Amino acid sequence: DQQVKQNSPSLSVQEGRISILNCDYTNSMFDYFLWYKKYPAEGPTFLISISSIKDKNEDGRFTVFLNKSAKHLSLHIVPSQPGDSAVYFCAASAGGNTPLVFGKGTRLSVIA
Amino acid sequence: EADIYQTPRYLVIGTGKKITLECSQTMGHDKMYWYQQDPGMELHLIHYSYGVNSTEKGDLSSESTVSRIRTEHFPLTLESARPSHTSQYLCASKSDRLYYNEQFFGPGTRLTVL
Numbered sequence: 062d063q064q065v066k067q068n069s070p071s072l073s074v075q076e077g078r079i080s081i082l083n084c085d086y087t088n089s090m091f092d093y094f095l096w097y098k099k100y101p102a103e104g105p106t107f108l109i110s111i112s113s114i115k116d117k118n119e120d121g122r123f124t125v126f127l128n129k130s131a132k133h134l135s136l137h138i139v140p141s142q143p144g145d146s147a148v149y150f151c152a153a154s155a156g157g158n159t160p161l162v163f164g165k166g167t168r169l170s171v172i173a
Numbered sequence: 174e175a176d177i178y179q180t181p182r183y184l185v186i187g188t189g190k191k192i193t194l195e196c197s198q199t200m201g202h203d204k205m206y207w208y209q210q211d212p213g214m215e216l217h218l219i220h221y222s223y224g225v226n227s228t229e230k231g232d233l234s235s236e237s238t239v240s241r242i243r244t245e246h247f248p249l250t251l252e253s254a255r256p257s258h259t260s261q262y263l264c265a266s267k268s269d270r271l272y273y274n275e276q277f278f279g280p281g282t283r284l285t286v287l
Binding site for chain 2: 063065070093095097102103104105106107110112150152158160161163164165166
């Protein structure tokens with residue numbers, strides 16, 4: 062059973078608009094969440110993270126929101142740019158020593 | 174910028190061959206990981222290591238083996254490759270200095286077994 066779920070396999074957004082990528086998790090022991098971006102034939106690149114003591118973290122155009130009661134997090138990209146087109150993976154960890162658990166990814170296409 | 178390297182980047186081999194995928198990092202990270210990823214699927218953890226002489230199997234059953242003789246080097250070996258091993262293999266490392274911190278990934282090896 063998947064512990065980290067990204068239910069939208071793909072998303073298309075116009076350049077300049079907001080992209081919202083969603084992620085749900087089932088394991089209440091998860092306390093650290095990360096978003097990675099992946100281009101084809103490359104390894105994932107870390108984007109932004111949030112620990113469970115926060116409900117929001119911002120880094121430039123990227124903001125991650127965490128709703129612990131709903132076991133849901135989202136990544137907002139504003140404004141979206143064509144270079145943001147990639148697959149975005151949500152990942153979660155149950156503490157510093159436990160490996161990350163990944164979702165299946167959402168392919169974002171930003172249309173000029 | 175993270176310094177983690179994987180070779181080869183692409184490999185096409187025949188069934189039954191023995192192969193080793195190389196992974197090296199220059200950051201002095203204790204923790205290293207191997208993932209397998211297919212298009213449209215999550216990254217599956219196949220092996221990890223918390224330091225020299227430490228190796229563990231991940232969640233995904235794998236016919237591969239790993240070794241960790243040096244901190245910077247974490248090679249993965251397939252004794253007899255099969256078409257079912259065709260996939261992308263991603264190596265990652267993580268520092269122990271902070272409780273919460275990210276993993277850094279290498280560029281990956283795309284393996285095709287004919």
